[in-house]
Every structure is written in C-alpha cells, then in structure tokens.
Amino acid sequence: MSISRLISLALPFFLxxxxxxxxxxxxxxxxxxxxxSMTGSLGLPVxxxxxxxxxTADKIRLGRKIFFDRRLSLNRTMSCGMCHIPEQGxxxxxxxxxxGFEGRSLRRNAPTLVNAAxxxxxxxxxxxxxxxxxxxxxxxxANEMAxxxxxxxxxxxxxxxxxxxxxxxxxxQPVSLHRIGEVLAxxxxxxxxxxxxxxxxxxxxxTNAISEQQQRGYQLFTxxxxxxxxxxxxxxxxxxxxxxxHDTGYGWxxxxxxxxxxxxxxxxxxPGVVFHVSRKQIDDVSGPSxxxxxxxxxxxxxxxxxKYRTPILRNVALTAPYMHDGGFAKLxxxxxxxxxxxxxxxxxxxxxxxxxxxxxELQDLEAFLxxxxxxxxxxxxxxxxxxxxxxx
Amino acid sequence: MGFRKLASVFAGATMLMSPGLSLxxxxxxxxxxxxITGEEEFVYVWTLGKEGIGDESDKLVTVDVRxxxxxxxxxxxxxxxxxxxxxxxxxxxxxRRFLWAGGLDTNKIFVFDVHSDPGKPILTKTIDTFVKDxxxxxxxxxFYGLPGRMMISALSNDKDHGGRTALVEYSDEGEFIATxxxxxxxxxxxxxxxxxxxxxxxxxxxxxxxxxxMLSSSFTGWSNYMMDFGQMLEDGEAMKRFGQTxxxxxxxxxxxxxxxxxxxxxxxxxxxxxxxxxxxFTTAAxxxxxxxxxxxxxxEWHAKEVxxxxxxxxxxxxxxxxxxxxxxxxxxxxxxxxKTRLFDISDPYAPxxxxxxxxxxxxxxxxxxxxxxxxxxxxxxxxxWDKKGDADDQYLKAYDWDGKxxxxxxxxxxxxxxxxxxxxxxxxxxxxxGS
Numbered sequence: 001m002s003i004s005r006l007i008s009l010a011l012p013f014f015l016x017x018x019x020x021x022x023x024x025x026x027x028x029x030x031x032x033x034x035x036x037s038m039t040g041s042l043g044l045p046v047x048x049x050x051x052x053x054x055x056t057a058d059k060i061r062l063g064r065k066i067f068f069d070r071r072l073s074l075n076r077t078m079s080c081g082m083c084h085i086p087e088q089g090x091x092x093x094x095x096x097x098x099x100g101f102e103g104r105s106l107r108r109n110a111p112t113l114v115n116a117a118x119x120x121x122x123x124x125x126x127x128x129x130x131x132x133x134x135x136x137x138x139x140x141x142a143n144e145m146a147x148x149x150x151x152x153x154x155x156x157x158x159x160x161x162x163x164x165x166x167x168x169x170x171x172x173q174p175v176s177l178h179r180i181g182e183v184l185a186x187x188x189x190x191x192x193x194x195x196x197x198x199x200x201x202x203x204x205x206x207t208n209a210i211s212e213q214q215q216r217g218y219q220l221f222t223x224x225x226x227x228x229x230x231x232x233x234x235x236x237x238x239x240x241x242x243x244x245x246h247d248t249g250y251g252w253x254x255x256x257x258x259x260x261x262x263x264x265x266x267x268x269x270x271p272g273v274v275f276h277v278s279r280k281q282i283d284d285v286s287g288p289s290x291x292x293x294x295x296x297x298x299x300x301x302x303x304x305x306x307k308y309r310t311p312i313l314r315n316v317a318l319t320a321p322y323m324h325d326g327g328f329a330k331l332x333x334x335x336x337x338x339x340x341x342x343x344x345x346x347x348x349x350x351x352x353x354x355x356x357x358x359x360x361e362l363q364d365l366e367a368f369l370x371x372x373x374x375x376x377x378x379x380x381x382x383x384x385x386x387x388x389x390x391x392x
Numbered sequence: 393m394g395f396r397k398l399a400s401v402f403a404g405a406t407m408l409m410s411p412g413l414s415l416x417x418x419x420x421x422x423x424x425x426x427x428i429t430g431e432e433e434f435v436y437v438w439t440l441g442k443e444g445i446g447d448e449s450d451k452l453v454t455v456d457v458r459x460x461x462x463x464x465x466x467x468x469x470x471x472x473x474x475x476x477x478x479x480x481x482x483x484x485x486x487x488r489r490f491l492w493a494g495g496l497d498t499n500k501i502f503v504f505d506v507h508s509d510p511g512k513p514i515l516t517k518t519i520d521t522f523v524k525d526x527x528x529x530x531x532x533x534x535f536y537g538l539p540g541r542m543m544i545s546a547l548s549n550d551k552d553h554g555g556r557t558a559l560v561e562y563s564d565e566g567e568f569i570a571t572x573x574x575x576x577x578x579x580x581x582x583x584x585x586x587x588x589x590x591x592x593x594x595x596x597x598x599x600x601x602x603x604x605x606m607l608s609s610s611f612t613g614w615s616n617y618m619m620d621f622g623q624m625l626e627d628g629e630a631m632k633r634f635g636q637t638x639x640x641x642x643x644x645x646x647x648x649x650x651x652x653x654x655x656x657x658x659x660x661x662x663x664x665x666x667x668x669x670x671x672x673f674t675t676a677a678x679x680x681x682x683x684x685x686x687x688x689x690x691x692e693w694h695a696k697e698v699x700x701x702x703x704x705x706x707x708x709x710x711x712x713x714x715x716x717x718x719x720x721x722x723x724x725x726x727x728x729x730x731k732t733r734l735f736d737i738s739d740p741y742a743p744x745x746x747x748x749x750x751x752x753x754x755x756x757x758x759x760x761x762x763x764x765x766x767x768x769x770x771x772x773x774x775x776x777w778d779k780k781g782d783a784d785d786q787y788l789k790a791y792d793w794d795g796k797x798x799x800x801x802x803x804x805x806x807x808x809x810x811x812x813x814x815x816x817x818x819x820x821x822x823x824x825x826g827s
Contacts, residue, residue: 070523070550075475075498077530077614085552094554095615096627102476102497103618103776267625267707269678270636270655275705277625281728284779286622321629329628389550391523 029383030057030064037190041376043199044314045237047117047189053132055186058170063187064383066180069390071160072153073145074101076392080138080184083110086381089319090114090191096326104143107292109326112319114380115312117189120243124324126309127298131185132178150177162390193315193374201371203236210371217368220361225338227365229351230310240313240372245295246349249342250323251306256343258289292325305347315377317370331369335362419717419760420662422537423601424486427762432819433458434468434510435759435768437788438493439812440775441476446810450479452493452504452513453811454820455788455804457766465790465802467809469512473502478618478775481816483535485542485564488824490516492542494532496774497618499523501532501544503566510820517566523550525568529558530614534596540564543606545597548614555593555613555633559646574608575639575648583639583648586695590651593635598661598672599643605693606643607685609658609674610635621777634678638685640693652695654683661685662715662722664740669719671740677711680704682724684740699743701733702726711773712757716764723758727773730755732798749798753783759817760793767791767798771806772813786813 034057040046049055066072068081083098084090090113092098098106108124122128128137138144139153147153157163157175167175170183198218200209210218222228231240264276295304308324322328328337339362341354357365421427437453454469477495484491489507494500501519508514519525522532531547541564546557556576561569575583576592583590593610600606611617612634616624624630634657640650656679663672671686682699701724702708708726715722715737722735722743732755734747757770769789771778778784786806791798806814 075477077497077499082553088552092552092615093629094552094613094633095619095630097623099615099619102478103620105620105623265626268628268631269707270634270676273656273679275707277707281707282622282625284622284728284783285620285625285777287620287776287780289623326627326629385551388528391528391550392520 029386030061033057033060033190033383036192037186041192041194041199041374043194043196043203043238044115044118044192045239047192049189050130050132050185053182053185055189056170058166059183059186060190062166062170063183063185065163065166065387065390066157066184067187068384071390071392072139072147072156074147077101078145079389080135081384081389083144084113086384089315089377090380090384091319093320096321098144100144101142101146105287106143107290108324109321111311112315113188114191114193114319114377115314117192118239118312119241119309121309124308125295125298126245131188132181135181135184136177153177154180191380193377193380195376196314196372196374198368198371199238199374202233202238211367213364213367214371215368216361217364217366217371220357220365221368224361225355225357225365226351226353227338231313241310243309245304245307245309246351247294247306247347248308248338248352249306249345249348250327250337251292251294251308252345252348253343254325254327255291255293255306258291294324303347313369314372315374317373318377331366332362335365419665419762419764420714421484422486423599424539425484425488425537426824428819428821428824429762430821430823431457431459431766432761432821433823434820435788435790436482436491436504436506436513436818436820437770437806437814438479438482438816438818439806439814440479440772441472442775442807442812443476445807445812447472448476448812449474450477450495451811452491452502452515453806453814454511454513456511457768457790465804467804467811470811471504471513471515473500473515473518475500476775479813479815480774481533481535482818483542484537484818486537486539487564488537490564491818492535492544494535494544496531496533496547497614499530499532501562501566506820507825510822510825513820519562519566521568522560526558526560526571529560529571531557531617532560533594533611534598536597536599538599541569543597543599545594545608547594547611547617553614555591555610555616555635557592557594557613559594559597559608559641561646570646572641572646572648574610575651580651581648584650586650587653589636589653589655591635591637593637595635595657595659596661596674598663600663600670600672601643602667603670603687603691604643605687606641606646607661607663607672608639608641609654609661610637610639611657611659611677617774617777619776621774638674638683638695640685650693652685652693654685654695655679656681658683659711660713662713664715664719665717666719669740673713673715673722673737673740675701675710675713675724677709678707680708680710680726682710682722682735682743686740696741698741699735699745701745702729702731711755714758714760714767716760717762721764723760723767725751725755725758725769727754727756727777732758732767732769747797751789752787753785754779757814757816759819761819765793766801767793768817770814770817772815775813778813786811788814788817 128134200206295307342352449472451472456463478497482493499522503517504513528550529546559572574592595609595611656676789803
C-alpha cells in the first residue's frame with residue numbers, strides 16, 4: 001500500500017477523532033442518562049414513566065440510534081434528528097417552519113423536545129397522547145419521513161446488520177413497531193434539562209443565583225404580566241406549562257395575514273440589504289399555503305379554533321424561533337405581542353389582555369426568561385452526538 | 393493504481409505539457425478535459441423527475457443536436473435512474489468518458505458511460521454511500537474532473553441540513569479518497585479570513601492550474617435549497633442562511649488559503665481562459681451582483697464587485713453563467729424574469745450589459761459551444777424553487793448566436809415529452825473517442 005493510499009485511508013479516521021465529542025464516553029453515557037431519567041433535575045418533578053415501559057440504558061441507547069438514523073425514511077435523508085437538532089435546542093433555529101421529505105413544507109415550527117416528557121399530550125395541537133405512539137405520525141407523513149408503511153420500517157431495521165441483537169438485548173424480543181416506540185420514548189423522556197439559575201434561586205436556596213433584574217422579572221412574570229397563569233410555577237417545582245390549550249390571538253392573526261397578505265414583503269438578501277419583494281413575485285414561486293386551525297383540527301369543536309398547547313418555557317432563550325409557526329425570531333417579539341394584548345379577536349382568551357408593561361419592565365421580564373436556561377442543556381447535545389448519524 | 397487510473401493521470405499530465413493543444417472545453421468545463429473541436433453532437437440534460445409527469449423519475453435525457461440529422465432537436469435516449477433525487481449538476485471525468493451526475497437530496501451519484509455510444513449513455517455505477525463515505529457531507533453538487541479523480545463540492549451536512557459542508561474527492565473508479573471541510577470560524581484550517589466573515593458553506597469549485605489556485609463559492613444548506621422558494625423568502629430565519637464567501641484553496645495541497653467576503657450567495661465560478669488573465673467571475677444570486685475574483689501583482693487574490701445584474705431590488709436572481717472562449721463575453725441568466733443577458737467583459741473591472749432576451753417564464757442553465765455560435769438554455773432551478781402554475785415551463789431551447797441576436801433553432805417541451813424539469817446540460821460527441 002502506497003503512502004498516499006495510507007494517508008487517504010487514515011485521514012477520515014483522523015478527522016473523526018478531531019470532531020469526536022470529548023466529554024461523553026460511548027460506553028457509559030446511557031447509564032448516566034438513565035439515572036437522570038429516573039430522578040429528574042432540580043426544579044422539575046420526577047418524570048413519570050409508563051409501568052409497561054420502564055426505561056433502561058439499553059432502551060435509551062437504542063432510542064438515540066433510531067432517533068438519528070437517516071436510513072429510516074423513504075429516500076434515506078430524514079430522521080427525527082434532522083428537524084430536532086441537538087445543537088439547536090432539539091428544535092431548529094434556522095427555519096420558522098419545518099421542511100420534510102423532498103423539501104415538502106410543514107405548517108409548524110419543530111418544537112424543542114427537551115423536557116417534553118412533562119407534556120400530557122404531544123404536538124402543538126395535542127393530537128398525540130404519548131411518546132410510545134407519537135413517532136408513527138412523522139414516520140409515515142408524506143411531508144416528513146414518507147415511509148410507505150410502518151411495517152416497512154420494522155422490516156428495514158430487521159435487515160440492517162448494525163441493529164443485530166440490539167432489540168433482543170433491550171427486550172429479549174426482536175424488533176417490532178411497539179418496541180420501536182418504546183425505545184424512542186425512553187430516549188426522548190431522558191431529554192431533561194432544568195437546574196437553571198431560576199431553579200437554584202427558587203428551589204435550591206441560592207439567593208444569589210439570579211440578578212435583581214431577574215427577580216424583578218419574576219415578580220412581573222407571576223404578577224402584572226400574568227404569564228404564570230398558563231406557564232405555571234409550583235411550590236416545589238415548575239413546569240412552566242398548564243398543559244392546556246389557549247387561543248392567544250396569535251393563530252387567528254396569522255390566519256388573517258395568510259388570507260390578506262401584504263402587497264410587499266421585506267426580504268433581507270444579505271446582512272443589511274433589504275428588498276421589498278412584491279406579492280406577485282413571491283406567489284410566482286410559492287406552493288399553496290395551508291390554514292392552521294390549531295386544536296380544532298383534533299376536536300372539530302369550533303370553540304377550539306386557534307388554540308395551541310401552552311409550551312414549556314424552560315430553556316426558552318435557546319429555542320428560537322417562537323410560537324407554533326416560528327413567526328417570532330426573538331423573545332422580545334413575543335413579549336411585545338402579549339404586551340399589546342394579543343390580536344384582540346372575539347374568541348381570544350380573556351387571559352390575554354393589554355399589559356401596560358414599560359420598557360424597563362419588558363427588559364426585566366426578558367432577563368427573567370434568560371434565567372430559565374439550564375447549565376445541563378449542552379450535555380444533552382453531547383450525548384446525542386455520542387455516535388455519528390446512521391447513513392446508508 | 394489500476395491501469396485506467398494510471399492512464400487518466402497520464403492523460404491529464406500530457407495535456408498540461410502540450411503547448412500546442414488547446415486545454416479548453418466548451419468554455420466552462422475542467423481544463424484537464426479534452427474538448428469538442430467541431431460541433432457538439434448531443435446534449436445531455438440531467439432532468440429532475442416530477443410527480444405526474446412521465447415515470448416521475450430523474451433521468452438523463454440525450455438530445456440529438458447534429459444539424460441535418462433526421463432526429464435533430466429530438467430526444468434520442470432517456471435513461472431513468474429511479475426516484476427523485478433532486479437531480480442538479482453533472483460533470484465529466486477528466487478523460488471525458490464518464491458523466492457523473494448528482495442528486496442534492498438523496499446524495500446519490502450516478503456515473504454514466506458516455507463514450508461507448510455517445511448517443512445512448514449507459515448507467516455504469518451508482519454511488520449511494522456519499523454521506524457515509526465523507527463523514528457527513530450532504531448534497532453532491534459540482535463534479536469537477538481532475539486527472540484520475542473527481543472533485544465534488546457538497547452543499548450541506550447530515551447533522552443539521554445547514555450550509556456547513558465540504559469538498560470531497562473520489563477516484564475515477566468511484567472510490568472515496570478524502571473530505572476537505574470548508575474553513576469555519578471555529579476551525580479556519582489555516583485560511584486567512586479577509587474580512588471577518590466565514591461561513592463554511594459550499595457551492596461551485598473551479599481551478600486555475602497554472603496559478604495552483606482552486607476557488608469554491610457558497611450557497612445554502614439542504615433546508616433552504618429543498619424548501620418552497622416563496623416560503624423561504626418570507627422566512628426571515630432561513631434567509632439568514634446563505635453563503636457570503638469565496639474560498640481560495642491551494643489546488644495541489646487542498647489547503648484553504650483565504651476566505652473572501654462575497655455576500656448574497658455567490659454561485660457559479662468561471663475562470664478566464666487567457667494565459668494572462670488571472671481572474672474568475674461569479675454572481676451573487678440574491679444581491680444580483682457580478683463579482684470579479686482576481687490576483688494582484690503580488691499574486692494575492694481579492695474579490696471585487698464589478699457590476700449590477702438587472703435591477704437588484706427586483707431580485708432577478710442571476711443563476712448560471714457562461715464565459716466565452718476569448719474572455720470577452722459572459723452570458724448571465726436571471727431566473728425570475730426569464731432573461732439571458734450578455735455582458736461585455738473585455739474590461740473585467742467594468743463589465744457592461746450589451747444584450748438581453750427573454751428565453752422563457754423562467755430560465756436557469758446556459759451552455760455555449762466553444763466557438764460561441766450555439767447557445768443552449770434549460771429551465772429548472774430546483775424542484776421547490778421553480779415557478780408554479782403556467783409559468784413553470786420546462787424546456788431545452790437551442791439558439792444560434794450571430795454576434796447580434798439569438799435565433800431559435802429548436803425547443804423541446806420537457807413536460808409534453810413526459811420528461812420532467814430540465815437542468816444542467818453537457819455536450820457529447822462521438823468524435824472525442826475515435827472509431
């Protein structure tokens with residue numbers, strides 16, 4: 001073998017070493033994650049696991065592998081992890097709305113999966129009841145992973161040699177659709193990150209963990225601004241959600257804009273270079289934009305139109321863009337929307353009203369939201385990258 | 393090293409050393425490649441499949457362009473490869489015997505034999521391990537033939553489908569050789585960052601052999617190039633993720649040397665051919681600017697904005713470009729208004745538009761013959777970026793250029809023919825390979 005050939009063979013290995021994650025060892029990470037999954041984190045309750053699907057290190061390890069396996073889509077390009085990107089808060093900073101199979105459009109933003117274990121229902125409209133079954137929807141949706149059937153995916157995993165023995169080790173049984181759901185659930189429920197400065201201040205007894213400005217923001221959050229009416233904070237823990245559905249006016253506002261688009265739209269084509277593009281020019285290259293009626297699409301009850309489940313606000317500074325369609329790029333955009341009192345349409349929740357927050361109060365409130373960032377968050381991304389994504 | 397590989401390297405070296413032999417191909421090809429000295433006989437069109445059109449599959453379409461032939465202007469072969477792979481660009485191996493064609497979505501590379509029967513290419517190999525081979529590069533784009541190997545620029549990666557990506561090398565036999573990741577702020581890989589802007593993005597790759605220079609440009613990642621164009625224009629986050637750089641590389645060592653700031657997504661790179669002309673052109677798609685990438689007297693390379701293309705405020709979206717063999721003219725297509733524009737680039741620092749013509753409701757690729765007398769156009773940009781409804785005309789149009797005007801010779805409607813979306817064109821000829 002020539003030297004050049006040796007170098008060319010060694011180079012990829014060397015590059016892999018250079019890009020390898022230094023702090024997460026492949027052999028023990030799942031054991032540590034299992035412990036976290038069973039005990040939780042400061043500021044959150046102990047996660048609840050279904051009796052029939054108790055987590056194990058083997059399930060978590062296998063769930064992570066499937067989560068990032070790009071082969072498990074019709075054309076081998078999509079995985080759960082292509083929309084829920086670990087380094088982008090297990091969501092996607094770079095898109096307002098998700099893009100799926102063959103570039104097909106989704107109507108909604110890919111939400112963070114961190115702490116999703118504490119939701120009673122899943123998806124923005126709450127149409128799914130548990131992680132064990134949630135995966136089937138994106139697996140089969142024509143605009144997500146586009147598999148022709150669930151059975152095809154089970155058969156594919158059976159064929160892939162790198163899964164040999166993995167399900168048998170985790171379950172004592174071969175792969176099945178049910179078991180795929182169980183390992184994905186075990187991994188996703190392990191994505192827990194609390195222990196934020198707020199948690200140390202509120203539940204850990206560290207009076208200096210957050211600044212005076214953040215403490216003022218907390219008073220606003222639980223008082224004048226009324227945020228905690230839905231983003232709830234308990235006595236011993238805080239989920240920052242009521243697991244309920246609300247019409248904040250935002251969904252209605254977006255649908256109104258969809259039906260009555262402005263004649264021009266500002267487009268920043270390069271940093272600082274903004275052109276106002278005509279509606280016709282945009283429409284010439286646009287596929288159909290679809291309405292989004294929120295919870296109504298699940299219940300068919302008109303009273304549920306434009307209702308969406310209250311999102312958990314933990315780590316919110318790391319999970320832009322915001323709202324169900326990613327329409328707000330910055331936290332301040334969200335605060336301004338609520339300070340205005342939402343969109344003021346007939347069905348809007350009475351909880352949403354003009355707040356009258358001053359500029360200083362808005363800054364205090366945003367500072368408080370920054371205090372919800374967990375120091376453990378980055379570790380979840382490192383664990384996710386313990387091995388490279390699987391490709392064909 | 394196999395015999396064929398050895399022969400390829402030898403052929404490339406021989407071409408470099410032969411002063412009397414033209415190194416050029418029909419104006420935009422790798423200079424290592426033999427060129428068609430007479431008229432091209434066939435145009436190969438790498439075509440995207442479309443739902444509801446024909447067999448819906450991506451395909452290599454061969455069109456007879458031999459004037460006087462009974463099948464002139466007709467499809468003489470159509471080879472479906474299966475699936476919609478986001479067929480995009482294609483390039484010949486340096487010996488021009490094989491055409492490599494990539495899929496930006498599925499990352500498959502299809503290698504066609506175009507020498508055994510130039511009128512009927514044969515699919516000889518499919519590389520479906522590109523992402524795994526390369527350690528995560530996604531979206532094989534430009535195929536630039538180097539002696540014995542293929543240099544491929546990728547567009548994205550398998551971690552986040554964003555724009556960070558790499559240059560990749562395969563042998564002519566289809567064996568993976570190396571991945572060269574683009575310089576980033578975290579890892580500039582020794583490159584000088586000219587103006588504090590570095591993005592790690594990729595698009596085209598081209599070389600100026602006598603200066604040992606290779607240039608790469610920068611577009612955007614999978615999430616953007618695969619998504620609905622109109623949706624993207626209204627997505628402020630997505631619009632932040634376009635390339636702003638051209639990278640100068642050491643051709644031989646593959647080391648990045650300098651990152652130049654070229655905002656607005658610089659796409660195709662075309663080096664001038666003249667031995668004294670140490671420059672290349674590129675167009676920034678979003679800002680509609682023509683840029684000159686040039687060497688100064690000290691052999692330092694710089695990027696300079698030299699002209700507007702149409703009215704930038706209306707986002708004409710310059711896409712493919714084609715430089716004339718004498719470095720005096722540059723065709724620039726603008727997708728949104730369907731125009732081709734001819735620039736006089738005799739003074740590369742002050743190009744001027746001297747002609748324009750509407751080719752269709754949309755236009756993307758342009759290819760001209762070496763003598764500049766024949767110019768071909770196709771329509772498709774990307775599956776989700778093409779115009780919708782009646783404006784989504786898909787075609788190959790062939791023109792003669794008399795120095796003053798383009799005169800239509802034939803046109804093929806790729807939808808009526810049941811083919812799909814017509815993208816890149818490459819020329820073929822039996823005369824390249826003898827009897």
